[in-house]
Amino acid sequence: MSVDNTPAGNASDERPAVSRSPIVGIDLGTTRSVIAWVDSSGKPVTIFSSEGEPTTPSVVLFESDGVTVGKEALKALQVLPNQVATFAKREMGNVAYSREINGTNYPPELIQSLVLGKLRRDAQARLGMPVTQAVITVPAYFNEPKRRSTMDAGRLAGLDVRAVINEPTAAAIAYGVDKQSQATGPMTILVYDLGGGTFDSSLVRINGRKFDVIATDGNAMLGGMDWDKCLARWIDQEFAIAHGFHPSSLPGGDALLLREAEELKHTLTSRRSADVRVVFDGRSLQTKMTRDDFEELTAHLLDRTRFTIAKLVEDSGISWIEVDRILMVGGSTRMPQIHQMLAKETGIEPESTISADEAVAHGAALFAMTLLSPPQPASAPAKPSAQGTAQPVSPDVNIRPTSNRPFGVVGSQGSRSNLSSGVQVTDVNAHHLGVIGVDKKTGQRVNHIMIRRNTPLPAARVSRFETNTDNQPNVVVEVVEGGDAMGAHATAIGRCVVDGLPPHLAAGTPVDVAFRYDADGIIHVEASLPRSGQKASLTINRAADPTEEERDAMQDILAELGLDD
Numbered sequence: 001m002s003v004d005n006t007p008a009g010n011a012s013d014e015r016p017a018v019s020r021s022p023i024v025g026i027d028l029g030t031t032r033s034v035i036a037w038v039d040s041s042g043k044p045v046t047i048f049s050s051e052g053e054p055t056t057p058s059v060v061l062f063e064s065d066g067v068t069v070g071k072e073a074l075k076a077l078q079v080l081p082n083q084v085a086t087f088a089k090r091e092m093g094n095v096a097y098s099r100e101i102n103g104t105n106y107p108p109e110l111i112q113s114l115v116l117g118k119l120r121r122d123a124q125a126r127l128g129m130p131v132t133q134a135v136i137t138v139p140a141y142f143n144e145p146k147r148r149s150t151m152d153a154g155r156l157a158g159l160d161v162r163a164v165i166n167e168p169t170a171a172a173i174a175y176g177v178d179k180q181s182q183a184t185g186p187m188t189i190l191v192y193d194l195g196g197g198t199f200d201s202s203l204v205r206i207n208g209r210k211f212d213v214i215a216t217d218g219n220a221m222l223g224g225m226d227w228d229k230c231l232a233r234w235i236d237q238e239f240a241i242a243h244g245f246h247p248s249s250l251p252g253g254d255a256l257l258l259r260e261a262e263e264l265k266h267t268l269t270s271r272r273s274a275d276v277r278v279v280f281d282g283r284s285l286q287t288k289m290t291r292d293d294f295e296e297l298t299a300h301l302l303d304r305t306r307f308t309i310a311k312l313v314e315d316s317g318i319s320w321i322e323v324d325r326i327l328m329v330g331g332s333t334r335m336p337q338i339h340q341m342l343a344k345e346t347g348i349e350p351e352s353t354i355s356a357d358e359a360v361a362h363g364a365a366l367f368a369m370t371l372l373s374p375p376q377p378a379s380a381p382a383k384p385s386a387q388g389t390a391q392p393v394s395p396d397v398n399i400r401p402t403s404n405r406p407f408g409v410v411g412s413q414g415s416r417s418n419l420s421s422g423v424q425v426t427d428v429n430a431h432h433l434g435v436i437g438v439d440k441k442t443g444q445r446v447n448h449i450m451i452r453r454n455t456p457l458p459a460a461r462v463s464r465f466e467t468n469t470d471n472q473p474n475v476v477v478e479v480v481e482g483g484d485a486m487g488a489h490a491t492a493i494g495r496c497v498v499d500g501l502p503p504h505l506a507a508g509t510p511v512d513v514a515f516r517y518d519a520d521g522i523i524h525v526e527a528s529l530p531r532s533g534q535k536a537s538l539t540i541n542r543a544a545d546p547t548e549e550e551r552d553a554m555q556d557i558l559a560e561l562g563l564d565d
Helices: 071-076 106-127 144-156 167-178 223-241 252-272 291-297 299-315 338-348 359-371 548-560
Strands: 025-026 032-038 042-045 060-063 067-071 098-102 105-106 134-140 160-166 189-196 199-207 210-219 275-278 285-289 325-329 396-400 424-426 433-439 444-449 460-465 475-481 492-497 511-519 523-529 534-536
Touching: 025 106, 025 359, 032 106, 032 359, 042 098, 042 105, 042 359, 060 071, 060 106, 060 285, 060 338, 060 444, 067 071, 098 223, 098 534, 105 106, 106 144, 134 144, 134 359, 134 424, 144 160, 144 199, 144 492, 160 359, 160 523, 167 199, 167 210, 167 359, 189 299, 189 338, 199 299, 223 252, 223 275, 223 291, 223 299, 252 275, 252 285, 252 291, 275 338, 285 291, 325 338, 359 424, 359 511, 396 523, 433 460, 444 460, 475 523
Parallel strands: 025 134, 134 160, 189 325, 210 424, 396 460
Antiparallel strands: 025 032, 032 042, 060 067, 098 105, 189 199, 199 210, 275 285, 396 433, 433 444, 433 475, 460 511, 475 492, 511 523, 523 534
């Protein structure tokens, strides 16, 4: 099997002199990805692809003789749409999803691992040394299964994923370090990050090289590709009016429409109007679209981001007058409607002084430097919130016994600092972390929140529950993210089973459940019986974790593709 290794383009082939293996920062995007490192001068630098470009399309072409990732795969989308995998990032953590190509099912982790593999190989060629360690960014609004799937993809690509960091936090790091010499004091910035497939916004307090995330919000299913889809539907409808059939009904029609729509969006980003010329099945359509038409067509998408940032500021208990800067990152923020909306909504002129495409990877690379040496004590650690302290609460919820196998738990990044880089980061969790139990009074299912969203990490909490029936042999701690008070729409993170309870326990026996997010973002769960002092051991395995058979199957596929290095 073969792998596409197109010769380098205009990027310099000069290899830097370094004394140790680098740790890189990777922005693994829905539509495009970027890899960066911090050079010997302490500056974050984008590592160009083998094609000589700063970004790599997150697109994979599967052929009988191997795979092609990046620019050439994107070109093939127009002629071989059934052999190309795109937008896999949106499906990360979805165990029900796989892309069927030529009789083989490719899960999203494997597709993303192929993108990561190309980034790694290109970086090794540029730097002239092995690249085995990385910090990978994820949308702040990614839930736990999506975060762990990203880590799995890195492992499949031959990377030791030292950490995952939220994309808007990474952008804030890049901005803060870049502007440090100009800063006159602490400042609060709003990061508006609209990428190809996801949207995030975070409020970040910057004081020198200390970065404290105040709050975050977003939508993992909203991005520039949704603007493309609106344009594609418009072209499809205009063509049908002119010729009596929809191009979307043709084989490969959807892919071609999206490509035309993306080009139209780019034209309307720089011009007030654009000519539209498309040909399908030997018939052509020629028409025009103005920027005003485009903005009216997509106003509902823009409004979703407007609502998110307004709610973010409101929930944070601050006003726009307390925000000093608005930072736009993500390639989709080039659309003029984004700048106009932000200026009108906030009263602040948005900044785009750092690269919209490269800022996240640069911030990840700077953060990665904190992992090269032992952490240093923070000079002024953030005070834990009420939700960040370990305090027992009254026993108002029962937890049931279970016979199901246990599942696993992981979280997002916490606080890290390092003397060599001087960067200290305190992030927050984007979703409530709760336990599903039974209300003692009503007998109904309830979602008992243990750690509320936007709690600074690390954080800890202890809650007291009670056994639900007499003689329970075990209890299950069903961990969820998000959802309402009844647990509806919550994401199941996993079940932690406590076995070996003493015999003859009466219903209502108290059980203390302790949750802790540590600085590495790992969720720890412990349970104890306070009356006897007995501590029960927990076996934790993640709900969406691939089985050993599934892991072996993915490794076998990579081996068949010649990519199991």
